[in-house]
Each structure stands twice: as C-alpha cells, then as structure tokens.
Amino acid sequence: MSGMSENAVRKVxxxxxxxxxxxxxxPNGRLDEVQLATRFGVSRTPVREALMxxxxxGMIELRPRRGAIVVAHGPAQIYEMFExxxxxxxLAGAHAARRLTDEDRNSISKAHDRCRAAAEAADLDGYYYENEAFHVAIYAATHSGFLxxxxxxxHRRLRPFRRLQLRVPNRLKASFEEHDRVTTAxxxxxxxxxxxxxxxxxxxQGDRFGDLVAAYEQARLRQAV
Amino acid sequence: MSGMSENAVRKVxxxxxxxxxxxxxxPNGRLDEVQLATRFGVSRTPVREALMxxxxxGMIELRPRRGAIVVAHGPAQIYEMFExxxxxxxLAGAHAARRLTDEDRNSISKAHDRCRAAAEAADLDGYYYENEAFHVAIYAATHSGFLxxxxxxxHRRLRPFRRLQLRVPNRLKASFEEHDRVTTAxxxxxxxxxxxxxxxxxxxQGDRFGDLVAAYEQARLRQAV
DNA sequence: AATCCTCATCTTGTATACAAGAAGTCTGAT
DNA sequence: ATCAGACTTCTTGTATACAAGATGAGGATT
Incomplete structure (x- = not known):
C-alpha cells in the first residue's frame, strides 16, 4: 500500500x-525504527524521515549508527529556551507595535477576547489553545515573514513546557493579565x-522558574510509573 | 556499495x-533527485534526506509531490534575517560578557587575532572562515547550549549572504574594527x-543594506548568464 | 480553431531488500 | 573466577523496486 493518502511522514x-x-x-529512551514503523503501519522510510x-x-537526538534518543531537558535547558x-x-512585539494594521489589531483583539473567555471559564485546554493563537497573531503583525x-x-518547540506552566495555580489568570498589558502596549x-x-x-524567572521546574519534575515522576 | 564510509548524506x-x-x-530552479543522485554517485535515498x-x-522549499525548488530571498527577506x-x-554578547571564563577569553582572543591577520593580509576567504570561528567562540562563551x-x-543559514557582504569594498577592514570593539566590550x-x-x-542597516543588495543583485545577474 | 478530456510519461513517495557497523554474548585462556 | 577476544545478532544506512500523483501532449469534440 503505497502513496496512501497524501503524506504518511507528516502523520507519523x-x-x-x-x-x-x-x-x-x-527522556533518554531509545526510539526503534521498526517498532515505530509497525506501530504506525508504515515502512521504515517515512519513520526515518519523521525522525530526522x-x-x-531538536526534540530528539540522532546519533550516527546509534539510533534516536529522546533528549532530556533539564531545568537549565528549559530556562535557556524560554530566554x-x-x-x-x-522583537516581535516591538515590530508589531510599530507596524500594526487594522487587520492585525482586529485579529489580536479577537484572540485576546477568546483568551479572556477561556481564562474566566478556567478552561485550561481552551486557554492553552487560544494563547497560541494570540501569540501567532502577534507574529503575523510583525510583517516579517522570517521573524x-x-x-x-x-513556540512549537516549547509547547510541551508551556503546557506544564499553565498547570501552576493562578498562572492562567496571571497570564491573561500579562496579555492585557501586552495588547495595550x-x-x-x-x-x-x-x-x-x-x-x-x-x-x-524567579518564582515562575521554580514553579515550572516543580511541575516538570512532577510530570516526569508521574511518567516514571 | 552500501554504508560506504560513514555518512553519505552529510557529504551530499x-x-x-x-x-x-x-x-x-x-533561485527558483528545480532540483531533480535522480539528477543529484547520479551527480554525487549515490542513490536517491541520501539525496532525499539531504534535501529535507x-x-x-530553509535553503530550499519542498513542495509535496512537486519536488524541491531553491528559495529566492529578496532584499526584504535578507534584511529580516539579519535583523x-x-x-x-x-543576547549572546551580553551573556558572554557576564559569564566569560578564562578559556572563553582565550579562544575569543585567538580567533580575533586570526581575524586580524586575515584582515591585514586582505585575505577574503581566510577572513570569511576566521570570522565564523570568532562568532562561534562568542556563542560558546554564552554557556547557554540552546542559545x-x-x-x-x-549563522549557518546566513552564510551565503555574509560571503556576499565581504565583497563590498572596505567591508573587511570595517568588520574587523567592529570585532575589536565587540571584544573589548x-x-x-x-x-x-x-x-x-x-x-x-x-x-x-543604511548604506550596508544597499551595498548588500547591490552585491546580491550582481551575483544573481552573473549567474543568470 | 479552440478547448477539454484522456492518456502516457515523468517524478515523487513508500516499501523492501541488502550491506555494514555496533553491541551483547559466549567461550577460552590466564 | 575473571577478563579478553571473537562471533552472532540486531539495528542503522543505502540501494532498488514499485505505486500513485502530477504534468504535458495529443486527439476529439464543439
């Protein structure tokens, strides 16, 4: 069964x-190619492409002749990434502020409102999703395709850690209030x-870093079972 | 002939x-897989991996079922990338300044000296190479693996354009003087x-942007023949 | 004559086969 | 008994075979 639908590699x-x-x-676990291939019902070729x-x-490490391993991000690495x-x-915010068009203002405003709704409903998953849309709207407002x-x-690479962050008590409300100040600016x-x-x-920074590390460790422990 | 030496894909x-x-x-030219494979004496597999x-x-664009085309960077895109x-x-410079160790100082200093030698010899290719080493030394001095x-x-992605920049008259000397100020700081x-x-x-910025665009257009025209 | 449809060919995407390096194991020697 | 070396097996890297979408040409129809 070849060329199934359109892109098997993307799905994998x-x-x-x-x-x-x-x-x-x-983290640090090995990813076996044939195992993944059989699991997803494809051959090794698309699996290898997906792994690459x-x-x-940067989600996995590909050592030559040694296979793929899941990279382990310690607290220091996580901090560096967010930094x-x-x-x-x-930079994106500065550009957006200078180059904002009416459409940009509209899309940011809409995304912000949806964040507000999710925050007031204490909808964690909803806020997680709308938060992404809010940031992407700002990226678009930079009018710099490369940026x-x-x-x-x-943003995509940090996705898993951001998801963790939102689990910290009151972080959701605080995040929305920060969005509000960003939008105003x-x-x-x-x-x-x-x-x-x-x-x-x-x-x-500061407390938030400790909170994130704690949430991360907790998630790892939960997984270790 | 399989598993030749170590990594055919990297070479390709x-x-x-x-x-x-x-x-x-x-730019905008199509890259044919079998053509590249025969040219480099390998099969299509490593070529495909290299293309991906x-x-x-970001050096080429891979459209599904349509093959690979060389992306064309206009002046605006180039500016965005350097921005x-x-x-x-x-950010790297700020971290390096704060976290500099003796080894960092040594490696930056050595790279800087080699840049000086290349600049004084007006060795364009030499300076191009040593300039990379200088910047990489600064990256290492950040002690932030992710950064x-x-x-x-x-840096690697901008390599082709940096090479163009150095062709601008007097840019080499000016670049070295900037390195000197960076090092001091x-x-x-x-x-x-x-x-x-x-x-x-x-x-x-300013004149340098115009210079770069001019050099870029010239290179494109030279190629069009 | 122009346009649309169909068919042939070309090229990409996927599967499988094959070769070589790496890791673990078993045996033999000290 | 322990350590070292060779062998076996497993896994990755590469090549080739095969299938399906895309493109272009040619013919038929309006």
Whole structure:
C-alpha cells in the first residue's frame, strides 16, 4: 500500500511528537525504527524521515549508527529556551507595535477576547489553545515573514513546557493579565513597552522558574510509573 | 556499495549547500533527485534526506509531490534575517560578557587575532572562515547550549549572504574594527555594550543594506548568464 | 480553431531488500 | 573466577523496486 493518502511522514511525525509531548516516550529512551514503523503501519522510510525532522527541531537526538534518543531537558535547558524565546518575542512585539494594521489589531483583539473567555471559564485546554493563537497573531503583525517563522518554530518547540506552566495555580489568570498589558502596549504603538511586556510575559524567572521546574519534575515522576 | 564510509548524506548535503551558495543552483530552479543522485554517485535515498535537511534549514522549499525548488530571498527577506540574527547575537554578547571564563577569553582572543591577520593580509576567504570561528567562540562563551545552537543555526543559514557582504569594498577592514570593539566590550564584562556592539556589527542597516543588495543583485545577474 | 478530456510519461513517495557497523554474548585462556 | 577476544545478532544506512500523483501532449469534440 503505497502513496496512501497524501503524506504518511507528516502523520507519523505528528504522532511521534504527540507521544513525546505526552511523555509516553520518556527522556533518554531509545526510539526503534521498526517498532515505530509497525506501530504506525508504515515502512521504515517515512519513520526515518519523521525522525530526522524531529531531530532538526531538536526534540530528539540522532546519533550516527546509534539510533534516536529522546533528549532530556533539564531545568537549565528549559530556562535557556524560554530566554531565547523571550528575546524573539520582544522583537516581535516591538515590530508589531510599530507596524500594526487594522487587520492585525482586529485579529489580536479577537484572540485576546477568546483568551479572556477561556481564562474566566478556567478552561485550561481552551486557554492553552487560544494563547497560541494570540501569540501567532502577534507574529503575523510583525510583517516579517522570517521573524514570524522563527518565532513559530520556537513556540512549537516549547509547547510541551508551556503546557506544564499553565498547570501552576493562578498562572492562567496571571497570564491573561500579562496579555492585557501586552495588547495595550502594542495597540498604543509603544514599541519599547511592547517589547518589555512580552519579554516579561514569556521569560520564566524567579518564582515562575521554580514553579515550572516543580511541575516538570512532577510530570516526569508521574511518567516514571 | 552500501554504508560506504560513514555518512553519505552529510557529504551530499554539504555539496548541495555549496552549489546553492556558489549560485550554481539558481533561485527558483528545480532540483531533480535522480539528477543529484547520479551527480554525487549515490542513490536517491541520501539525496532525499539531504534535501529535507536543507528544507528544514530553509535553503530550499519542498513542495509535496512537486519536488524541491531553491528559495529566492529578496532584499526584504535578507534584511529580516539579519535583523533576527542581530537580536540573538546581541543576547549572546551580553551573556558572554557576564559569564566569560578564562578559556572563553582565550579562544575569543585567538580567533580575533586570526581575524586580524586575515584582515591585514586582505585575505577574503581566510577572513570569511576566521570570522565564523570568532562568532562561534562568542556563542560558546554564552554557556547557554540552546542559545549557542540557535545562533549557530541562523549563522549557518546566513552564510551565503555574509560571503556576499565581504565583497563590498572596505567591508573587511570595517568588520574587523567592529570585532575589536565587540571584544573589548565582552572582555570588560560590559553586557550592555557587548549587546549593542554585536547588534551593530551584525545588522545590515543604511548604506550596508544597499551595498548588500547591490552585491546580491550582481551575483544573481552573473549567474543568470 | 479552440478547448477539454484522456492518456502516457515523468517524478515523487513508500516499501523492501541488502550491506555494514555496533553491541551483547559466549567461550577460552590466564 | 575473571577478563579478553571473537562471533552472532540486531539495528542503522543505502540501494532498488514499485505505486500513485502530477504534468504535458495529443486527439476529439464543439
């Protein structure tokens, strides 16, 4: 059965990614090609392609002749990732504030409203999703295709950890309030303020860092069973 | 002939990359898999893997069922890329200034000296190479594996354009003088200065932008023949 | 004559076969 | 009994075979 529907490799990649995010594939664990192939009902070829894509994203490590292993991110690595993300998001915010069009304002505003609804309903999964849309709307407002692309890639890479962050008590409400300040800054055209607000929103500092590490460890322990 | 030496795909990838950088494969041109396979004396499999890696880096576009085409970067796209690079390099410089160890200082200093030698000898290719080493030394000095990785990836992606930049008259000497200011700032532990110097060094603004666009167009025209 | 449909060919996407390196195991020697 | 070396097996890396979508040409119809 060849050329089944359109892209088997994408499907395999997404499924592996989900398994990684959900923690089914534990850090430092080996990923066997034939095992994955039989599991997803495809041959080794698309599996290998998917693994290479995941390796390019940095979710797994591909050692030559040694196979693929799930990379283990310690607290320091997680902090580093959010630090870089904060820098890029800050740049995106500054650009968005300067280059905002009516459409941009509209889409950001809509996404912000949906975040508000999810936050008030204490809908964790809903907020997780709408939060992504909010940030993507800001990326689009930069009118820099490359910056938007880079931000999107990093955003995606940090997805599993962001999901953890939201589990911290009261983080959801605090996140929305930060969104509000970000939106205000961007809409007022204040590039410097937008940059600062977004950096502060994204970076994981002080208490938030400890909270995230704790949530991460807890998730790992839960998985270890 | 299978499993020849160690990694055929890497060799193929580098060769395709070289052909892209040198302009042999013109923008918007199609890359035929079997053609590349016969040219490099391998099968289609490693060629496909190499193409996917290049697609992940952004050097080519892989349209489903339509093959690979060389992406065409306009002046605006090039500017956007250097803008993002400048932001990340600035962050790297700030970290390097704060976290510099004796080894870091040594490796940066050594790389800087080699840049000086190449600049004084007006050795374009030599400077091109040593310049990379200089920047990589700074990435290492950040002691942030993720930031270093991101900077390295972007640096690599911008390689072809940086090569063009150096062709601009006097750019080599100016570049070295900027390196000198960057080095001073980092060695003095002044994070803010290091960030500013590196941003200024990397970003392509004003005259330099025009120069780069001109060099780029010239290279494209030369290739069109 | 122009346009649309069909068919042939070309190219990509997937599967399978094959070869070589790596890791673990078993045996023999000290 | 322990350690070292060779062998076996397992897994990755590469090649080739096969299938399906896409493109282009040619013919038929309006």
């Amino acid at each position: 990649r997404d499924q592996i990614e989900d398994a990684l995010v959900s923690g089914e594939f534990a 894509q995941l390796s390019a994203i 870089v993300m904060a820098e890029l998001e800050g 938007a692309e880079q931000c999107g890639a990093l 961007i809409f007022s055209g204040d590039a410097e303020a937008a940059k600062a607000r977004l950096r502060a929103h994204v970076i994981v | 990838r580098d060769q395709i990359e070289d052909a892209l950088v040198s302009g042999e494969f013109a 890696q290049l697609s992940a880096i 993002v690079m400048a932001e990340l390099e600035g 270093a990785e991101q900077c390295g990836a972007l 980092i060695f003095s532990g002044d994070a803010e200065a290091a960030k500013a110097r590196l941003r200024a060094h990397v970003i392509v």
